[in-house]
Amino acid sequence: MKIELVHQRDSDNACTNRVFVDGVEVEFTEYSSDPGADGVGSEFYAARDDSLEQASSDSVREAIESAFDY
Structure with missing residues (x-):
């Protein structure tokens, strides 16, 4: 593939x-982790939470968490 x-x-x-x-x-x-575009503080974490809710697999959720933790 x-x-x-x-x-x-x-x-x-x-x-x-x-x-x-x-x-x-x-x-x-x-899924995008962009602190400048996603706002600051609570807006940034709300964007992270929305992405985690949409993720269809554990692997994708782990990648999202890693991106936002960076």
């Missing part, structure tokens, strides 16, 4: 990503 990611950054806006598995574009869920 080959997974490819196309990341596009708009310098005045948000980034977009497209994911392909074996050349076929697939739907995906993106």
Whole structure:
């Protein structure tokens, strides 16, 4: 299996990503830990909690926790 990611950054806006598995574009869920964009204090932790609630596996939850702990 080959997974490819196309990341596009708009310098005045948000980034977009497209994911392909074996050349076929697939739907995906993106989790982002960005203290500046997610606010500070309670807003940052609320973003973390929302991401953890959406995660579909223990592996993804562990990765989210690691990203937010950084």
